[in-house]
Each structure stands twice: as structure tokens, then as C-alpha cells.
Amino acid sequence: MGRAPCCDKANVKRGPWSPEEDATLKIYIEKHGTGGNWIALPQKAGLKRCGKSCRLRWLNYLRPDIKHGAFTEEEDTIICTLYNRLGSRWSIIASQMPGRTDNDVKNYWNTKLKKKLMLRHANLSVTNHILHSPPPTSAPPILPTVKTEVFGSTDFDFPTVPLHPDYGITTEQPQKLYSDVMPYAHANGQVVSPSEEVSAASSSITVETSSSHSFLNWSTAGVGSNDLFLSALGFGGAGDFLGGYEYQENLYFPNPSIMWAASETDAQGLHQSPTYS
DNA sequence: AACACTTGCAACCGCTCCAAT
DNA sequence: AATTGGAGCGGTTGCAAGTGT
Numbered sequence: 001m002g003r004a005p006c007c008d009k010a011n012v013k014r015g016p017w018s019p020e021e022d023a024t025l026k027i028y029i030e031k032h033g034t035g036g037n038w039i040a041l042p043q044k045a046g047l048k049r050c051g052k053s054c055r056l057r058w059l060n061y062l063r064p065d066i067k068h069g070a071f072t073e074e075e076d077t078i079i080c081t082l083y084n085r086l087g088s089r090w091s092i093i094a095s096q097m098p099g100r101t102d103n104d105v106k107n108y109w110n111t112k113l114k115k116k117l118m119l120r121h122a123n124l125s126v127t128n129h130i131l132h133s134p135p136p137t138s139a140p141p142i143l144p145t146v147k148t149e150v151f152g153s154t155d156f157d158f159p160t161v162p163l164h165p166d167y168g169i170t171t172e173q174p175q176k177l178y179s180d181v182m183p184y185a186h187a188n189g190q191v192v193s194p195s196e197e198v199s200a201a202s203s204s205i206t207v208e209t210s211s212s213h214s215f216l217n218w219s220t221a222g223v224g225s226n227d228l229f230l231s232a233l234g235f236g237g238a239g240d241f242l243g244g245y246e247y248q249e250n251l252y253f254p255n256p257s258i259m260w261a262a263s264e265t266d267a268q269g270l271h272q273s274p275t276y277s
Numbered sequence: 278a279a280c281a282c283t284t285g286c287a288a289c290c291g292c293t294c295c296a297a298t
Numbered sequence: 299a300a301t302t303g304g305a306g307c308g309g310t311t312g313c314a315a316g317t318g319t
């Protein structure tokens with residue numbers, strides 16, 4: 001069929017927004033709203049931009065409730081846990097973090113958090129190697145390798161890491177593993193924490209993520225069902241990754257339909273149902 | 278000081294979804 | 299039921315700023 005472009009590219013400005021454009025858009029939206037029609041908005045506002053660009057600029061930068069600045073440890077944990085659970089559903093992940101946009105979260109994950117994970121993974125691998133490996137008496141065996149593909153996120157391609165069987169991570173294909181064990185990823189024991197020494201912390205924290213209807217409860221009690229992703233990386237889980245906090249399911253999503261759509265349409269969703277009060 | 282390389286992030290692209298017709 | 303057009307999403311790109319040599 002083919003689709004018409006969202007705007008006449010020859011007649012719209014592109015590239016970085018000037019302060020004047022920002023001001024024009026902001027003032028217009030604050031005065032008139034978007035009217036639910038981004039396509040017509042730029043002309044009404046007197047901007048030589050396409051509606052799509054205006055929408056993005058507003059949502060990702062100009063909105064008054066946007067939070068700029070560094071991500072906190074709590075936010076790291078939320079991202080980590082929800083990515084583990086949902087894959088790259090940035091809009092849903094961002095919806096749990098007031099003031100953060102999907103673009104923010106996505107960029108943060110791609111540029112920083114993923115590297116942080118890999119770094120910790122590398123460190124843990126070294127630690128495990130030192131702690132658990134017997135003194136080498138002969139040439140080391142050729143170890144199996146795992147390419148991590150999680151929840152259909154086929155692009156998530158951490159470096160192929162040699163895994164020692166004693167470390168507890170199997171070489172079974174993660175995708176199969178995930179579908180097999182849903183909704184209890186740990187039930188058949190295919191995935192276990194490779195580093196027992198990091199699971200002893202005990203504390204809890206409740207993170208308010210919205211003033212009205214959303215909070216996440218974090219504690220170290222029990223083994224969460226969300227740890228598959230991080231376990232596959234060599235972490236005990238999100239809490240393992242970030243200071244010992246373990247995510248405990250207690251999500252209150254502003255728009256439940258989003259979550260059901262996410263969980264039911266392609267079997268990449270939540271391990272268990274959110275509850276509402 | 279100058280250049281090369283890396284990093285972070287704003288912005289764009291192309292696609293799917295969905296409501297309206 | 300088929301088509302259309304807008305909204306929204308995830309992936310990718312481009313560039314400015316920062317850092318290293």
C-alpha cells in the first residue's frame with residue numbers, strides 16, 4: 001500500500017530546535033493544548049516543523065514535568081528490572097518513572113546502563129573464577145558459550161562469554177528457556193545465581209514513582225521471578241546488580257491495558273499479573 | 278595547541294497499531 | 299471488509315561536547 005510521509009520534508013525545518021522554536025511550541029501548547037492533532041499543530045503554532053517533530057520535542061524535552069539530570073540508583077534498578085521483564089518496551093518502562101521519557105530511558109540504557117551491566121558481569125566472572133576454580137593442573141577445557149537473547153530482544157547481544165558449568169548458567173537457549181518456564185522462570189532450576197556471595201543483603205525500600213497510582217516495592221526477601229535476564233548475564237538479579245535490592249512485584253500501572261497488551265500479545269510480558277487497589 | 282577518538286543525547290526514520298470512514 | 303491517516307513506538311543516526319594523545 002505504502003504510506004504518505006508524515007509531512008512535506010522539503011518544506012519543513014529539521015535538525016536541532018532553536019530556543020525561539022521551543023518557546024513558540026511551548027507557549028502554543030500551554031495555551032491551546034495539542035487538540036489531539038499533532039499534524040495540524042505546527043501550522044497553527046506558526047512553526048516550520050512537521051507535527052511528528054513537534055510531538056517529539058514536546059514529549060521528550062519541553063513538557064514541564066520532564067526530569068533532566070542523572071538517573072538515580074533506584075531508577076537504574078527499575079530500568080534493569082523492567083527491561084529484564086519486558087524487554088525493550090521503553091515507553092512502559094518510562095511510564096514507571098515520572099519525569100523520564102522513553103527516549104531518555106532508551107538512551108540511558110544503550111549508553112550507560114548496559115555497559116554498567118557488562119562491567120559488573122566481567123568483574124563477577126573474574127571473582128567467580130578466582131573463588132571457585134580449582135588450581136589449574138592441565139590445559140583449561142574449551143568452555144561452552146552463550147549468546148544472550150532475551151525475550152525476543154534479538155539485538156541485545158552481550159559479548160559472548162565463556163561460562164563454566166559450575167557457575168550455574170546453562171547453555172540452553174534462553175528464548176526456549178523463557179517460554180518453557182513462564183510464568184515461573186526459576187521453577188525448573190535451569191537458571192540459578194552464579195554468585196551466592198551477593199545474595200545475603202537484607203533490606204527493603206519503597207519507591208514512590210507517582211503521586212497517585214504507581215509505586216514499586218523493593219526488598220531482598222525471596223527470589224524474584226524477574227531475574228532471568230540478569231541471571232543469564234551472571235547476576236543474581238536486579239538486586240544483585242544494584243546494591244542488593246531485589247524487586248518485588250507490586251506494580252500499579254496507570255494504564256492497565258498497556259500492560260495486558262504487552263503481556264499477552266507476544267508472550268513477552270509480565271511474569272505475573274499486576275494488582276490494583 | 279591540535280588532532281583523533283569517544284560519549285551522550287536530541288532528533289529522525291520507518292514501522293505497527295488503531296480508530297475513523 | 300478494506301482503506302486511510304494520525305499516534306506512538308523502537309531502532310538508528312548525527313553532532314556537539316568531552317577526553318585522551
